[in-house]
Amino acid sequence: MKLTIACLAAAIVLVFAGTIAQVHLGIHEVQQLYFQSLFVWWPPNSNGFKIPIYPGGHLIGAVLLANLITAHIRRFQWTWRKFGIQLIHAGLIIMLLGGLLTDLFSVDSYMRLEIGETKNYSEDLRLTELAVIDESDSDLDQVTAIPQARLQRGGTIEHSGLPFRILVRRFYPNSQVGMLSKAGANAQAAATQGVGSRVVVTEARRDTTPNGHDTVSVVIEIEPLPSENEITAGSLGTWLVSDGLGAPQEFFYSGKQWRLELRPVRYYKHYSMTLQKFTHERYPGTEIPKNFASRVTLTDPDHKENRNVLIYMNHPLRYRGETYYQSGFDKSDKATVLEVVHNPGIIAPYAACVIVAAGLLVQFSFHLTSFLRRRKPAS
Amino acid sequence: MKRYIPWIALGLAALWLASNSRPPQTGSDGFDMASFGKLPVLVGGRVKPIDTVARNSLVIIHGRQTLRLEDGRQLEASRWLADMLFNAPVADKYPVFAIHNPDVFGLFGWEQGEKKYFSYVEITPFLKKIDEQGTRAEDMEAVQRSPYQTAILNLRNSLVLYQRLKNSLQPDDAEDFANEIDAYAQIFQAGRDAAHAHEKGGKFDKGKLDMFQQFSDRYTTLAEMAYILSIPPAQAGTGLHGDWMSMGQSLLNAASAGGVNPVVKAYALIGDAYRKNDPALFNRHVQDLGGWMAKNEPQATSRTAYEFTFNWLEPFYQAMGLYVLVFLLVCASWIFWTQCLNRSAFYVLLLALAVHTFGLFSRMYLQERPPVTNLYSSAVFIGWGTVIIGLILERIFRDGIGAACAAVIGFITLVIAHNLAGSGDTLEMMQAVLDTNIWLATHVVAITTGYSAMFFAGVLAIFYVVRGVFTRSLNQQSAQALARMIYGVICFATLFSFVGTVLGGIWADQSWGRFWGWDAKENGALLIVLWCALILHARWGGYIRQRGLVVMALFGNVITSFSWFGVNMLGVGLHSYGFMEKAFPWLLGFVISQLALMGIALIPQTQWRSFKTATQS
Numbered sequence: 001m002k003l004t005i006a007c008l009a010a011a012i013v014l015v016f017a018g019t020i021a022q023v024h025l026g027i028h029e030v031q032q033l034y035f036q037s038l039f040v041w042w043p044p045n046s047n048g049f050k051i052p053i054y055p056g057g058h059l060i061g062a063v064l065l066a067n068l069i070t071a072h073i074r075r076f077q078w079t080w081r082k083f084g085i086q087l088i089h090a091g092l093i094i095m096l097l098g099g100l101l102t103d104l105f106s107v108d109s110y111m112r113l114e115i116g117e118t119k120n121y122s123e124d125l126r127l128t129e130l131a132v133i134d135e136s137d138s139d140l141d142q143v144t145a146i147p148q149a150r151l152q153r154g155g156t157i158e159h160s161g162l163p164f165r166i167l168v169r170r171f172y173p174n175s176q177v178g179m180l181s182k183a184g185a186n187a188q189a190a191a192t193q194g195v196g197s198r199v200v201v202t203e204a205r206r207d208t209t210p211n212g213h214d215t216v217s218v219v220i221e222i223e224p225l226p227s228e229n230e231i232t233a234g235s236l237g238t239w240l241v242s243d244g245l246g247a248p249q250e251f252f253y254s255g256k257q258w259r260l261e262l263r264p265v266r267y268y269k270h271y272s273m274t275l276q277k278f279t280h281e282r283y284p285g286t287e288i289p290k291n292f293a294s295r296v297t298l299t300d301p302d303h304k305e306n307r308n309v310l311i312y313m314n315h316p317l318r319y320r321g322e323t324y325y326q327s328g329f330d331k332s333d334k335a336t337v338l339e340v341v342h343n344p345g346i347i348a349p350y351a352a353c354v355i356v357a358a359g360l361l362v363q364f365s366f367h368l369t370s371f372l373r374r375r376k377p378a379s
Numbered sequence: 380m381k382r383y384i385p386w387i388a389l390g391l392a393a394l395w396l397a398s399n400s401r402p403p404q405t406g407s408d409g410f411d412m413a414s415f416g417k418l419p420v421l422v423g424g425r426v427k428p429i430d431t432v433a434r435n436s437l438v439i440i441h442g443r444q445t446l447r448l449e450d451g452r453q454l455e456a457s458r459w460l461a462d463m464l465f466n467a468p469v470a471d472k473y474p475v476f477a478i479h480n481p482d483v484f485g486l487f488g489w490e491q492g493e494k495k496y497f498s499y500v501e502i503t504p505f506l507k508k509i510d511e512q513g514t515r516a517e518d519m520e521a522v523q524r525s526p527y528q529t530a531i532l533n534l535r536n537s538l539v540l541y542q543r544l545k546n547s548l549q550p551d552d553a554e555d556f557a558n559e560i561d562a563y564a565q566i567f568q569a570g571r572d573a574a575h576a577h578e579k580g581g582k583f584d585k586g587k588l589d590m591f592q593q594f595s596d597r598y599t600t601l602a603e604m605a606y607i608l609s610i611p612p613a614q615a616g617t618g619l620h621g622d623w624m625s626m627g628q629s630l631l632n633a634a635s636a637g638g639v640n641p642v643v644k645a646y647a648l649i650g651d652a653y654r655k656n657d658p659a660l661f662n663r664h665v666q667d668l669g670g671w672m673a674k675n676e677p678q679a680t681s682r683t684a685y686e687f688t689f690n691w692l693e694p695f696y697q698a699m700g701l702y703v704l705v706f707l708l709v710c711a712s713w714i715f716w717t718q719c720l721n722r723s724a725f726y727v728l729l730l731a732l733a734v735h736t737f738g739l740f741s742r743m744y745l746q747e748r749p750p751v752t753n754l755y756s757s758a759v760f761i762g763w764g765t766v767i768i769g770l771i772l773e774r775i776f777r778d779g780i781g782a783a784c785a786a787v788i789g790f791i792t793l794v795i796a797h798n799l800a801g802s803g804d805t806l807e808m809m810q811a812v813l814d815t816n817i818w819l820a821t822h823v824v825a826i827t828t829g830y831s832a833m834f835f836a837g838v839l840a841i842f843y844v845v846r847g848v849f850t851r852s853l854n855q856q857s858a859q860a861l862a863r864m865i866y867g868v869i870c871f872a873t874l875f876s877f878v879g880t881v882l883g884g885i886w887a888d889q890s891w892g893r894f895w896g897w898d899a900k901e902n903g904a905l906l907i908v909l910w911c912a913l914i915l916h917a918r919w920g921g922y923i924r925q926r927g928l929v930v931m932a933l934f935g936n937v938i939t940s941f942s943w944f945g946v947n948m949l950g951v952g953l954h955s956y957g958f959m960e961k962a963f964p965w966l967l968g969f970v971i972s973q974l975a976l977m978g979i980a981l982i983p984q985t986q987w988r989s990f991k992t993a994t995q996s
Contacts, residue, residue, distance in 0.1 A: 005920065012906055019902040019946060072699050102894065123639070180702040195449050283424025283808045284622050290424075290808075314818075325890065349894045353881040362872045367870060371863075 084363025098348020196240025602627030903942030
């Protein structure tokens, strides 16, 4: 019981601090630092020396869960008096487990479709990847994707599908890209090859506003692998790949055309979506949005599906374990943004909610009737 | 005799109500502003009576619902709006714009003096400066704006609204609008033909074309400026949810519609009569238009007539007065005539609840929504919920505590609501995400009921502390009764807060794909649930007794107020509807007062007056 109270108190302080911190850090950062962590560290966000100053969401949750389960087992009594309490706590256990499952395994991404456009993948707007694309086959691109975390770690990257190795020279979590010609005499070009030789990159502070977006930039060097029949020495030069550049970078090596592209991480599906129509209704005489709706065609060769669906506010599409929500719009109503959520723990909160609510109801009506019964002889 | 006192008290209260709410009369100058105020128009996406537009606009620009002129005359909102709509040069001299910020005075090169309200004419020389400074302030995030930036932005927005209002029903410089429209009606066919001919390179009448061009430029501006959409949809009977048009738009469409819309003409006649100061003519044209609306748009007209009645009845204002009366009666009952005054308080509280309920349900009918849609309505609903809880407790315990708490919270929440109404229409339309009656009816209602219960427990705790420390009236028995009430109400709060929070999670899951996102408002709700759980566990575990429960219930007030208001002030998250820096000192004061009370409650109980006497005797 004492432990429960300590955990609850700790959770209250954590939630309060986490809420206040959102003013400066932005919601996504706070989630990682405070709630989806074992400890809250100080100073935050530094790679060097740091100390845990407070238990994080996962630790409190885990202790609370363990405590709940042991209490459940130890004190379990099958009486009507305790039935409500048992129900409540069983429900809470399910909810905590579900929350953990969601935190660990759910994937959240976006699909942006212009009218008439078809896509079979969704994108994670917060994570980028370096796609190295072999364009030699005109029908099929061979893509090797390197995740952001690997780029951030730096060093040398080798892959069996690539005839060269990639050396990360510099990684910018957020950056500004400008023209070299306008940058003054002392400025240095970001790279030796491609567009990178004509621009400068400067480090920028992380953008933590809710709709903000970091411009990730990476300077990489391409170095040929020594092979048996071809002896090429030295590097091919450095390239700049960045969100801030409109176009991908290209080069030619070992008889093939290669494309380097820094892009949001993609999650490919076994089916595709085509946007037919997007509508954005407003209340008459105002700019207050009344409804957003996207009509898309869902094509799934595996399941022989080919049908039109309407996705609109509060009416998502659920398909093959993923849920598509109307999230936003773009390009003055010519494009739609759908949020794609894959969450294996989806059922837990629903079940838990019903169980806990039933438990609370049983318990409190039990209290109330006994209270009223006690009053009756008194009056 | 004493048997009749409760009934007499109830009768007096009802009489006071009736005397307060007499329907508006035609003024001494003979203008029938009531009939004019009932006319339906569309503003902010909702069909409402002109009276509502007048009240809301005046609140936005001036901060109050009536305007005091420099010569001491009091102007009703609808009268002010009529001057704005039809007699702009006169209205421009009224001191409507409230300026308090010293830096704004500095911008104008003025010294700050006694004067707080300024007229449009006085501000005109600085319009360009205000617009430029306001645009700069607009680029800042609301949280980061300085008081000066907020003030200048508000002033600019007021000015924009002011200018749009003036050009809603006629160009603000129109002299004889009905005749002007007649002249336009005669020319537009010929003018349009001339324009077509000109485009195709054929022969055309240059004089007619120029005149037509002049008119259409004038009405294009009018259409762009208009704040009020006054012309109902072409298809009769679809006014409630159809597409309304502004005067200017309707005039521009006149050629293709085959004539000037009768409503346009009617408003022009009304305006001309008003400007000529001819009440009889004004009243006749208003009656005609009212009759036309009732025939063609019966639904919209009955809705706006109802809203008009709701406006002048001011049910929440009346309920506030009744709550004060209830509180006084209860206090008196603790001193003398305990039983009959207690009963009187109960009856008057029932009456107050009836008035409050009428207000709440009227709003629901007008908006076609569940009770809570914004911060304003949440205050109204929290008050309503606590009054019901108080009535139930009063029925059970009959010691006046329930009624007193109900009256205090009912009164305070209505005062809060009154102060939240400053942003204009409190019956505003809902953003697309919030446009679901099911979730508004379940999640939001459950959460706000939870708030109600938390505040109720908190106020009970205040009673416990104040009575215990400062009076001798808190004996063992009443202390126990109070503690039991607090415990019961917290159980109730736990149930509703938990269910409400989880329902919110489910709504979030349905709408944007995650059950829980650590959003500020969600966290606020979670804090309440956790705090309730903490209180209940501490009590079951025997770590706290009466006094501990009281102290924790007091802190419940702090947490609930943070969850209700505090998180909105952070200016982050999906739920932050409206940033209010004005409310911040109040919130801080409230929190400090609660902490002080907790401190008082922690004084050793032997020092409490109630228990001192108990131990001595």
